[in-house]
Amino acid sequence: MKFSTQFRPKKSFKVNDSDAGDKPLSSGDKAKDKLAVDALAQQIAELQNVFYAAHKRKLLLVLQGMDTSGKDGTVKDVLGRIDPLGIRSVAFKAPTTIEKEHDYLWRIHREMPAQGEIVIFNRSHYEDVLITRVHDWINDDEVQRRLAQIRDFERMLSETGTVVLKFFLHISKDQQKKRLEDRIADPDKHWKFDLQDIEERKSWDAYQSAYTTAINATDADHAPWFVIPADSKTHRNLVIASIVLEILEGMKLAYPPAKPELKDLKII
Amino acid sequence: MKFSTQFRPKKSFKVNDSDAGDKPLSSGDKAKDKLAVDALAQQIAELQNVFYAAHKRKLLLVLQGMDTSGKDGTVKDVLGRIDPLGIRSVAFKAPTTIEKEHDYLWRIHREMPAQGEIVIFNRSHYEDVLITRVHDWINDDEVQRRLAQIRDFERMLSETGTVVLKFFLHISKDQQKKRLEDRIADPDKHWKFDLQDIEERKSWDAYQSAYTTAINATDADHAPWFVIPADSKTHRNLVIASIVLEILEGMKLAYPPAKPELKDLKII
Numbered sequence: 274m275k276f277s278t279q280f281r282p283k284k285s286f287k288v289n290d291s292d293a294g295d296k297p298l299s300s301g302d303k304a305k306d307k308l309a310v311d312a313l314a315q316q317i318a319e320l321q322n323v324f325y326a327a328h329k330r331k332l333l334l335v336l337q338g339m340d341t342s343g344k345d346g347t348v349k350d351v352l353g354r355i356d357p358l359g360i361r362s363v364a365f366k367a368p369t370t371i372e373k374e375h376d377y378l379w380r381i382h383r384e385m386p387a388q389g390e391i392v393i394f395n396r397s398h399y400e401d402v403l404i405t406r407v408h409d410w411i412n413d414d415e416v417q418r419r420l421a422q423i424r425d426f427e428r429m430l431s432e433t434g435t436v437v438l439k440f441f442l443h444i445s446k447d448q449q450k451k452r453l454e455d456r457i458a459d460p461d462k463h464w465k466f467d468l469q470d471i472e473e474r475k476s477w478d479a480y481q482s483a484y485t486t487a488i489n490a491t492d493a494d495h496a497p498w499f500v501i502p503a504d505s506k507t508h509r510n511l512v513i514a515s516i517v518l519e520i521l522e523g524m525k526l527a528y529p530p531a532k533p534e535l536k537d538l539k540i541i
Numbered sequence: 542m543k544f545s546t547q548f549r550p551k552k553s554f555k556v557n558d559s560d561a562g563d564k565p566l567s568s569g570d571k572a573k574d575k576l577a578v579d580a581l582a583q584q585i586a587e588l589q590n591v592f593y594a595a596h597k598r599k600l601l602l603v604l605q606g607m608d609t610s611g612k613d614g615t616v617k618d619v620l621g622r623i624d625p626l627g628i629r630s631v632a633f634k635a636p637t638t639i640e641k642e643h644d645y646l647w648r649i650h651r652e653m654p655a656q657g658e659i660v661i662f663n664r665s666h667y668e669d670v671l672i673t674r675v676h677d678w679i680n681d682d683e684v685q686r687r688l689a690q691i692r693d694f695e696r697m698l699s700e701t702g703t704v705v706l707k708f709f710l711h712i713s714k715d716q717q718k719k720r721l722e723d724r725i726a727d728p729d730k731h732w733k734f735d736l737q738d739i740e741e742r743k744s745w746d747a748y749q750s751a752y753t754t755a756i757n758a759t760d761a762d763h764a765p766w767f768v769i770p771a772d773s774k775t776h777r778n779l780v781i782a783s784i785v786l787e788i789l790e791g792m793k794l795a796y797p798p799a800k801p802e803l804k805d806l807k808i809i
Contacts, residue, residue, distance in 0.1 A: 326732050349624045356617045357630040357661065364626070393625065450808045457806055460799030464594050471808070531728030538725055540718045540739070 276515045277523075280499040282488050288481045288500075293445040295502035298511050306507045310350060313514035318354040320518070321391060323526040325359035328389035330524060331435040334517070335394045337403075338442030339480060340470040341452035343503050344395050347442065350506075351514045352393060361386070364395040377401040377419070378426055386435060398423060399439075402487050407479045416483075420490040431495035438520065439496065440513055441488060442503040446477050544783045545791075548767040550756050556749040556768075561713040563770035566779050574775045578618060581782035586622035588786070589659060591794040593627035596657035598792060599703040602785070603662045605671075606710030607748060608738040609720035611771050612663050615710065618774075619782045620661060629654070632663040645669040645687070646694055654703060666691060667707075670755050675747045684751075688758040699763035706788065707764065708781055709756060710771040714745050 279297070299306050324330060334352075336344040348362055363384045372380045378398055386392040402419050405411045411419075427437050444452075453470065456462040473480070492498040499516055503509040547565070567574055592598060602620075604612040616630055631652045640648045646666055654660040670687050673679045679687075695705050712720075721738065724730040741748070760766040767784055771777040 326729075328732075345626060348626050353622075353624050355625065356621055357623065357625065357628050358613060358616050358632070358663070360625050361629060362625040395626070453808045457803045457808075461594075461796040463800045463803055464596075464797035466800065466803060468802070471806070474808070528729040529732040532731045532734065534736070535725045535731055535734060538739070540721045540725075540742070 276512070276519050277497070277499075280501065280512060280516060282492050282498055282500050286485065286489055286492075286500070288441075288443065288485045288488070291443060291500055291502070293443045293448060293502050294504040296505060296508045297502075298515060299505075299508055303507055306511055310507060310510040310514055313511070313518050314351055314354045317352065317514065317518050317521060318356065320521040320526060321355045321359055323528060324391065324521065324524070325356070325389045326528050327526050328529070329434075330526075331386040331388055332391045332521075333386055333394065333430070333435055333437045334391065335397045335399070335437070335439040336442065337397060337399050337439065337484075338503065339444060339449060339477075340467075340473060341449050341456075342442035342444045343506055343509050344442060346506055347440070347510065347513055348393055348395065350510045351517065352391075355391065359389060360391045360393070362393045362395060365397055365400065378422070382426075385430065388434075398426075399487055399491075403480065403483045404473075406483045406486075407473075407476045416486065417490075420487065423491055424493070427491065427493070427496040436520070436524075437496040438517070439491075439498045440516075441484060441498055441500050442509060443500055444503045446474075448504040449474065544780070544787050545765070545767075548769065548780060548784060550760050550766055550768050554753065554757055554760075554768070556709075556711065556753045556756070559711060559768055559770070561711045561716060561770050562772045564773060564776045565770075566783060567773075567776055571775055574779055578775060578778040578782055581779070581786050582619055582622045585620065585782065585786050585789060586624065588789040588794060589623045589627055591796060592659065592789065592792070593624070593657045594796050595794050596797070597702075598794075599654040599656055600659045600789075601654055601662065601698070601703055601705045602659065603665045603667070603705070603707040604710065605665060605667050605707065605752075606771065607712060607717060607745075608735075608741060609717050609724075610710035610712045611774055611777050612710060614774055615708075615778065615781055616661055616663065618778045619785065620659075623659065627657060628659045628661070630661045630663060633665055633668065646690070650694075653698065656702075666694075667755055667759075671748065671751045672741075674751045674754075675741075675744045684754065685758075688755065691759055692761070695759065695761070695764040704788070704792075705764040706785070707759075707766045708784075709752060709766055709768050710777060711768055712771045714742075716772040717742065 300309070324332070336347060338344055352360060365380070368380065381398045384392065402416050402423070406416050430437055456466045488498045501509055501512050568577070592600070604615060606612055620628060633648070636648065649666045652660060652662070670684050670691070674684050698705055724734045756766045769777055769780050
């Protein structure tokens with residue numbers, strides 16, 4: 274089975290039914306898996322050179338997941354070898370005053386990739402049906418309305434040439450506990466620690482349920498979700514890198530054709 | 542002498558008096574120099590992690606130089622190891638219709654780095670006193686007016702916390718000829734070849750003169766120019782990486798202080 278099929282959510286997918294500790298692509302040898310990630314990251318970087326040169330497709334990678342699920346780590350380990358010329362990483366935080374005066378897709382649309390560009394969303398418009406729902410800032414009717422709007426928005430993006438890939442980095446509640454404790458133990462990591470993360474953790478079940486709703490409602494062949502078992506960092510990287518590489522390879526990218534008018538050009 | 546002093550333009554600097562083939566930092570052994578570049582690029586990437594975490598300073602790297610002078614190559618070789626989270630590369634092309642309806646610094650200001658961010662300008666507002674002057678779209682009075690505006694703009698940036706470093710990648714006319722011929726010889730590189738480059742080459746001397754004027758008028762301790770001998774790619778990388786690393790090290794970057802309130806926090 275292709276990776277890009279294997280990690281798609283099944284019909285009536287439930288976050289809680291999927292195992293965050295799964296390692297389906299692992300060789301069983303962690304050192305070997307790490308080398309595999311490096312090799313995949315290098316191949317992705319090489320294909321991105323062609324992607325940039327071809328200057329046709331637009332690629333959006335959406336990373337979603339609970340705090341500590343490894344969104345930053347994925348950017349660094351899987352996409353960190355890409356030439357900065359052709360990649361852009363956008364972290365969506367709580368909306369600013371000006372952003373709040375617009376519809377919730379306004380700031381998202383502005384950051385979309387241009388031709389030849391790969392853009393990574395570290396959090397995204399999905400927060401507008403996740404944190405907002407969990408805290409009861411919006412009700413279920415509004416969630417349904419937004420999910421329909423997001424489906425329409427992503428279909429338009431796809432129809433106008435953007436490849437949209439959405440990754441749900443799935444960690445278990447125990448694994449999050451461990452990672453939060455690790456951050457507390459290392460003073461150099463305190464800057465990453467927001468007491469708000471503890472508050473959000475209290476709503477763990479509500480988040481799992483909101484993710485389940487969002488993923489089922491917006492998974493589509495033209496804007497697929499991938500459910501990534503993310504308790505192991507190496508394995509998370511391995512799965513995401515395998516999917517991204519497969520999709521880039523499937524694009525049959527090529528350098529633009531040679532220009533015949535250059536053939537007899539003399540530089541003086 | 543510090544690198545960041547060594548490569549500053551002398552008083553009444555003239556582009557034509559400086560040797561594009563110079564290799565002052567070379568060990569004399571190209572393979573060794575390449576390894577040195579890789580090591581420096583790695584150190585820059587590591588310091589950028591702290592720069593990002595500290596979330597205080599803003600760093601702007603401006604790359605200017607004739608076609609084929611190695612602006613893209615510098616981004617890849619010197620800055621390509623940096624985590625995409627904290628770096629952004631912006632290529633300024635001919636202004637769009639909307640950009641032309643604003644002042645020439647409008648689109649520049651929008652792309653400035655935020656706290657913790659490193660931004661690379663691949664061409665910049667300097668084109669507005671270079672190509673524009675060479676083609677007589679503006680006269681000398683307007684050049685002088687703009688140079689004063691640029692000085693004011695960059696002083697404001699510096700006073701408000703942006704470190705502005707400007708690199709002039711200096712290649713010789715012969716070296717450009719060689720690189721353009723290399724691009725013609727390799728069909729996979731034709732996409733990089735714009736016949737306009739040949740047109741611009743005809744104005745070589747006018748460009749050298751416009752660069753001389755711009756560099757002299759806008760070199761300042763708070764927004765320094767560095768003149769990089771760029772006929773050798775490896776040496777160009779070595780010099781730029783040495784300067785960038787020295788300046789990052791000089792910032793005495795540190796992770797934000799530990800948060801005492803986390804000390805006795807229990808995760809449940």
